[in-house]
Amino acid sequence: MRPGIPGCSLSDKKMLSRFLERQTIGQKQALTAWLFLLIPILFYVIIRFYPTFEAFFVSTLKWNLLGKQKFIGFKNYIKLFEDEEFWLVLINTFKYALIGVPISLLFSFLIAYYLNEITFGHETIRALYFIPFLTTAVAMAWVWRWLYQPVPIGYFNIILSWFGIAQQPFLKSLDQALYSIMAPAVWAGLGFQIIIYLAGIRAIPQSHFEASSIDGAGRIQVLREIILPALRPTILFLVVISTIGFLRIFDQVYSMSADSAGGPLNSTKPLVLMIYEAAFDEFKMGYAAALTVVLFLILLVISLLQLSLMRRWTR
Amino acid sequence: MITPILFMLSTSFKEGAEVYSLTIFPEKPTLVNYLFILGESKFIIWTVNSLIIAVLSTFSVLFFDGLVGYTLAKFSFRGREIVFIAILSTLMIPTEMLIIPWYMMSRTFGWLDTYWGIAFPGLMTGFGTFLMRQFFMNLPDELIDAARMDGWSEFAIWLRIAMPLVIPALSALAIFHFLGNWTAFIWPLIVTNDPDLYTIPVGIASFNGEFQSDWEIVMTASCLATIPTLFVFIFLQKFIIKGIMLAGLKG
Numbered sequence: 001m002r003p004g005i006p007g008c009s010l011s012d013k014k015m016l017s018r019f020l021e022r023q024t025i026g027q028k029q030a031l032t033a034w035l036f037l038l039i040p041i042l043f044y045v046i047i048r049f050y051p052t053f054e055a056f057f058v059s060t061l062k063w064n065l066l067g068k069q070k071f072i073g074f075k076n077y078i079k080l081f082e083d084e085e086f087w088l089v090l091i092n093t094f095k096y097a098l099i100g101v102p103i104s105l106l107f108s109f110l111i112a113y114y115l116n117e118i119t120f121g122h123e124t125i126r127a128l129y130f131i132p133f134l135t136t137a138v139a140m141a142w143v144w145r146w147l148y149q150p151v152p153i154g155y156f157n158i159i160l161s162w163f164g165i166a167q168q169p170f171l172k173s174l175d176q177a178l179y180s181i182m183a184p185a186v187w188a189g190l191g192f193q194i195i196i197y198l199a200g201i202r203a204i205p206q207s208h209f210e211a212s213s214i215d216g217a218g219r220i221q222v223l224r225e226i227i228l229p230a231l232r233p234t235i236l237f238l239v240v241i242s243t244i245g246f247l248r249i250f251d252q253v254y255s256m257s258a259d260s261a262g263g264p265l266n267s268t269k270p271l272v273l274m275i276y277e278a279a280f281d282e283f284k285m286g287y288a289a290a291l292t293v294v295l296f297l298i299l300l301v302i303s304l305l306q307l308s309l310m311r312r313w314t315r
Numbered sequence: 316m317i318t319p320i321l322f323m324l325s326t327s328f329k330e331g332a333e334v335y336s337l338t339i340f341p342e343k344p345t346l347v348n349y350l351f352i353l354g355e356s357k358f359i360i361w362t363v364n365s366l367i368i369a370v371l372s373t374f375s376v377l378f379f380d381g382l383v384g385y386t387l388a389k390f391s392f393r394g395r396e397i398v399f400i401a402i403l404s405t406l407m408i409p410t411e412m413l414i415i416p417w418y419m420m421s422r423t424f425g426w427l428d429t430y431w432g433i434a435f436p437g438l439m440t441g442f443g444t445f446l447m448r449q450f451f452m453n454l455p456d457e458l459i460d461a462a463r464m465d466g467w468s469e470f471a472i473w474l475r476i477a478m479p480l481v482i483p484a485l486s487a488l489a490i491f492h493f494l495g496n497w498t499a500f501i502w503p504l505i506v507t508n509d510p511d512l513y514t515i516p517v518g519i520a521s522f523n524g525e526f527q528s529d530w531e532i533v534m535t536a537s538c539l540a541t542i543p544t545l546f547v548f549i550f551l552q553k554f555i556i557k558g559i560m561l562a563g564l565k566g
Contacts, residue, residue, distance in 0.1 A: 030392035032469045037398060040383045043439050048405045051416030058415060065419075127552060129316050134544040136498045138516040139537035143323045146530050152335050153530070155322065190316070192559065199560040248409060251500045255520055272411050272501070279415055280505055292412040299409055 055296075059289035066283075076290035085266060085274070086291075093270045096182055097246040104186040104193060105238055111190065112197035113223075126198070130191035137188060141255035144184040145171065171258045174267045181256050181268050185249060193238050200234035201227060232313060240306045244299055248272055271295050320541070327535040334531045348535035357510055358539060361518040368434045368514065369496040375438040376492045377485055383439070384447025385473050389459060399448070405441040414505060421506055428509045436502060437495075443488050446561075450484040451477060487558025490551060497544060515540045 023031070059077070062070040080086050115126060132140070148170035151157045157167050170180045208226050217225065228235075250272040254261050261277070262269025271291065279288035321339060328344040329336075352358050387399050417436055426432030454477060462472045478485070500516045507513055513521065519536050548555060 026391070029390050033386050033390035033392045033395070036382055036386045036390075036469075036473075040379055040402075040439055041398070043379070044402060044405060047417075047436060047438075048408065048413070049401075051413045051420070052408050054416040054419070055412045058419075123552075126556070127548075130556070131317055131320060131545065131548070134494065134541070134548050135320070136500075136516050136519070136537075136540045136544075138498075138500055138519050139323075139540040140319065142519065142522075142533045142537050143319045146534070147319065147322070155337065158337065184319075187316075187319070195556055195559050248411065251516075254500075255523075275411055275414075276501065276505075279418075285415060289415050292409075292415065295409055296412045300407060303407055 055289050055292055058285055059293050061286040061289075063285045064283045065285050072286070076286050079287065080290055080294070085269075088266055089262075089269050089271055089274045092178060092266075092268060093247055093249075095178060096185070096249050096270060097243050099179075100182050100186055100246045101239060101242050104189050104242060105235070107186070108190045108193035108238075109197055112194045112201065113227075115194065116198060116201050126194070129194050132188045133191035135188065137184075137251035138255045140184055140188060141252050144180075145256050148180055171256060172264060174264055177258065177264060178268045181249075181252050184256075185246065185252050189242060189245065193242065196234060196238055197231070200231045204230045233310070236306060236309060236313075240302060243302055247295070247298060247302075250276070323534045323537050323541075326531050327538045329531055348531050349539075351532060352535050352539060356536070357513070357518065358515075358536060360511055361513050361515045362539075362543075364430070364433075364512060365497060365514040368430055369493050371430075372434045372437050372496050373489050373493045375434075376440055376443050377489055379439045380443030380447050380488065381478055381481075381485065382473065383444045384449075385451045385477055387444070388448045388451035389454070389456070389477070402441050402444050406445075410436070410502070414502060417502070418505055426506070428507055428512050430512075432506045433503050433512070433514065437492070437499075440492070443492065446484060446488055447481065450481045454480060483554075483557065484561065486551070486554050487561055490547070490555050490558055493547070494544060 060071060060073055062072045062075070111129060115122065115129075118125065146153065147155045149157070150167055150169075151161055154170075156170070160166070160168065169176060171177050204227065208230070209222065212222050212226055247270075249270050253268055253270055253273050254276075257263050257268045262273050272295070275288050275291045275295070278284045278291060325339050325341055326334060327348055328346070329341045330343075330345050330347055333341060333343065383402070387395060387402075413436065421427050421432045426435065458476060458480075459472055462476055463469075467476075498516060499514070500520070503514045503517045504520065507517060510518070510521065519533075519540060522533055522536060
């Protein structure tokens, strides 16, 4: 008979401490790491990954939230492609992005470029431009809505009337409403973009500028040959961030549009507002989920484009 | 640039016919609008709600994003890369896609119209984890090893040695998260039905029907919503701008 295995007679506590002693430093580290990650992993699985799959799953259902779920495969997507409102909304959404992004990036670049040359009161001016970024979109929407009112209330129309220009309907017009809502969104984002641009311009080594001044390069040349090429990663970052921001526009439209949200006649309605209405006004959960999948795919393509461009540039 | 904000500010001190004059400085400044908002609406409750949720959620993000960022930067273990990539990949998922499942979840577990329901989606963030990991990677290992030699527990090393060394990154993350939470709209709009649980943006949006033509009242409410963030900005200006630059460069 073999003698008893030493250790068996020890109490559990001693066994545990002995088990820990026998671990290598590497194993101990791994144990601690997983312990630290336990709650976060649970969080990401339950609050991020599971809902992502659930969104795909719900998009294959016909379901009004209260009744029975009925599996209908890809029918929601087929319905979506036949829905005229969807195409109108998709065009609106891209209008916000394709017009809003270039305008805001151009404005913020020009401001940053000149701000960079101002030395006196530089920080105060920068702060003033930054303040709109801190405001609540919903609160500012009210201010802008007021500015757009007809005479004698709205300041924009009052100012137009001084110059004898006809009154503009702004938010009530099919042609102007989308741009009237885009304006405060552009306005609110400028401060952030200016600061990122300034950080980018500041990061250009001073020697580059000195070399070009020896060569006798003019302002435009310095801008074209030194500043803009050096800012390429910064510009890419801002293009992607603000494109995603405009494609997801919601707060301003919800709080500003005339008649009903997204009005007049859906002319300002973006994708996220359509999702909101489909899910929480009409309770077409499956249809709304299909719309979110479309949004996800659009944003995914943009992110992948950014990644591939970044790779190409850093190589 | 700040003209709309100035109009908002000046109108909040006006009453009667003066509301529609273009003057920046009111002739007869008055506080009636403020008294009305604070007395007649639930604005104070909404402010308390917004504050509680933003503060708790910010602390949660600092704690967990800090802990996870540190673990992913400073421990070596099998599966580390997978965990990191998985967390990073959540950045690709737009909030709007998760809103319907979150709503279903909240309805099942009775989280509708609760603080927890408003706050739970933002208790940890992929962005914050990524940012903190970047900063912890620059921390010298010797420091951590020395503390281990002295018999410190791993948790104490993280909390008392590593975290204080990345305070600039933590404050940037805190300001970002707080601001994002303070102005968040779509999720609180969906998850709350009871006006007693509205956050400030949802409350202001609910003015839509009630005070539609009382512009001075709405301007005053907008002012009250903006003032706290302006104060935060004035005091923390350097941190905020540095933080945005950091985030912009690292992200």
